[in-house]
Amino acid sequence: MSEAKQYKYIGTRSIRPDGFDKVTGRANYGADMSLPGMIWGKILRSPHAHAKIKSIDTTKAEALAGVLAIASYNDFPSVADEVVATGEGSSNLLDLANNILAKDKVLYHGHAILAIGARTAAIAEQALGLVEIEYEVLKPVLDVNDAMAADAPVLHDNMFTQGLAETPTKASNIAARQEFKMGDVEAGFAEADLIVERDFYTPTVHQGYIEPHACTARYDADGQSMLWCSTQGHFDVRASTAKLLSLNLNRLKVIASEIGGGFGGKTTVYLEPVALILSKKSGRPVKMIMDRDEVFKASGPGSATRNWVKIGAKKDGTITAMQALLHYEAGAFKGSPVMMGCMTAFTPYAVPNMYVEGYDVVVNKPKVAAYRAPGAPQAEYAAEMVVNEIADKLGIDPIDLRLQNAAKEGTQTIYGPKLKAVGLVECLEAAKNSPQYQEALKENQGRGVAAGFWFNVGGQSSVTLNMNPDGTGTIVEGSPDIGGSRASMQLMAAEELGMPAENLKPIIGDTENVAFSAGTGGSRTTFATGMAVIEAAQDVVRQLKERSAAVWNLTADQIEYAEGETFSGDNRMTVAEICAGAERTGGQITGRGNINARGAGPSFAVHLCDVEVDKDTGKVDVLRYTAVQDAGKAIHPSYVEGQLQGGAVQGIGWALNEEYVYSADGHMENAGFLDYRIPLASDLPMIDAIIVEVPNPFHPFGVRGVGESGIIPPLAATAYAVSQAIGLPITDLPCSPPNVLKVIQDNA
Amino acid sequence: MAKIHVNTSINGEVVEFLCEPYETLLDVLRNDLQLTGTKEGCASGDCGACSVTVNDALVCSCLVLGVEAEGAEIGTIEGVSNKDQLHVIQQKFLEHAALQCGICTPGLVVSTKKLLEENPNPTEEQARYYLAGNLCRCTGYDKIIRAVMDAAETMRGAA
């Protein structure tokens, strides 16, 4: 990899190549595609949080004029209890199918049961009202404690807890147990002068993307199918949809529309297989869009958790032991990210004695989906709050305490390997030297510090760089652009080719015209797809040299390349000249990069939050906020800053206001943006984003993904600031006015 | 129910359409007139992604009925730029990277244009409160507000 050098294109703040379309409204998102003859699909959803379906009668619905098709679980050709590769991980196919259209049991308020395709959305809605369903209503469980109780109603008769010494014979709501350990925590606690332990609660939250799930599907008479959908991974949509509908992969073309936010929530499928079934049965293209309340009630939220953390330290600040017990809600089907919570909770610390136990628990709420660093925010919230409390009680500055115990290159992680080069120390130092940290606090104000760790992933990306006869080129890649990544692809290709960025146009191919690419998520795109872009560009350079060699009657190793030109001695050719003559030297040039990227570098983050609390109302105002994060190398600094700021604000929302509110019978009561309160422009100050660059040695430019780590520190940074402002411990999120007021009044 | 015939003007052009009485202006723009630049985020007036102007008033088009467009002047995102010339606001959004996924951007551009018509010299606080009805989940608003303040300054300079 290159040493720290002056780059010409990367590190500049170019205008994103898709920008014109985005600011004019021309960009086409999931709901923007219409086809001739198109009909509308709507889903009938369970009014109960937990019930058996006794009977369904669709006669009246089918008789309504304009109704053309009805889809139910029985329309899935065959669903096996197997695991299918989706996202960067995998899903259980049976659970996925059941979540998309319930088979014989509904497991949450809003659970999809069947879908109706009709000439207009209004007719489809009307038809839903004519379906007659008989339910046997069951008692729901809405909290991990209720779900784990001995006499709890069981969601799945075939759920026997995995990961115990002996697999139980009695079904329960505990899907699995995880355990990670290192050293000897008991010995570690024995060495400690101070031990702090606390229980924490975080509520169910939603990723909150402004664009609802949407797709247009067309199933053609010869079995070819097309899906246009808003997704973070169109190859994953193809994989799961084809599996559910028993289609060969080459029969289903998936086109990723522009996407209006995902944050992990659009790495799975809800509407897409259903729309295809309706299209097949009606013989018409079908559009399906979720209403906002459907998005909240029936698309994957982030897990609510109950986490216990215990940390021991010597009076000089050396942390001697760290222990946690994590309980994560999976929603209606198994698979919360509790394992990643276990793996990340204490990873910012070089402490030899750690023990983390985690439980994956089902409850009668929507099945959770990935949410930005899935599993990490909840576990690290608990850990960071206790670390802050220890710093406070020992009289040590919270940044200094972290510096003293910071994970570095070579630190042993709880999940196995030792860390390679990482930038936590640099982030802590940048936070300590930041303007915010020098500001004095006044009465009723408080400050919180928190660190965050996320692994980042690599994975499969494919790119072709197709050169044109005029020397410009098209970068064809397969990563849906959720945050401006096309700008970075353009800059990386420009740097490698030594050509202006605007000569190279990045586009996102569909599943038929770009080779396999894993989804956009896991902070992988600038890293892995970037590497594939660089490889494709290097392939182009190699061919440019070969063509020049042919023209000059030399060998390729005698040719040099720089700044968009090949040269050898007095001979010189520009890329444009080589491409103009390419037809006569072997045809137009295409470069290729197909990789399964490895060596993703973790990104550490450190945040500072200053708040003021109105003790009469419990309202929290964020006064100042600084987000520091290690980007390895910021290809486009503005979009890196954007990730830091966006993650911070989602985390602030998680800390201050966001939560699913449920009635006793399991109905979500705040399924809209009015009452599911995400941060507004008027809630916030400017977010000071500080980019630290400790290069990742495994990427040609040193890139580390930055998309996810930024959501981790704000939970503790904000909540601890609140506790400092009111002089009382905070454990439960959100720190909404009534909750903060209650803490104040209970301790008056 | 029979559809209702509506005569209106959109971005300065005479337009007529048929719509159901229950259709919102948002439905009409997107589904009947193929003007998909205006986005639906919530259909309940909480997110601002569907912001348009009706007789120069800034509204959520999901809270206006299609039939209310009769005789009115509607302004949508499609009317902000002038052929291939971006409005200063749009240009500043790009320069400041004030968008990531871009779904909130059309609504924000329309709202910002109205803000700066009403108040060409807003403070940061005034800008934040005026735009509080436009939700963004990606950016944390920092770069949006910087773009708005910069656009305001540029437009004052050009005036």
Added chain:
Amino acid sequence: MATVIFSGELEKLTGDIRTEISSTVYRDMVTELVARYPALSRQLLEEMAVAIDGVIIVDPLLEELLEDSEVHFLHFVAGG
């Protein structure tokens, strides 16, 4: 001889924390481990990612192991 370090569930299945292997390629290492520990299966191990000297590799089939390489098995991490 490269070293394989077991944690969590693999430690429970094998009863060992670490073991040395003579294989120099991942695929052969899996064969060696499955032969040594009856509770391990090829399928179980190949479903996991490996970290070889700290670098997480999801497609390790032909990956070479050096004299002093350290190998950890990990479950796949999924992002959002």
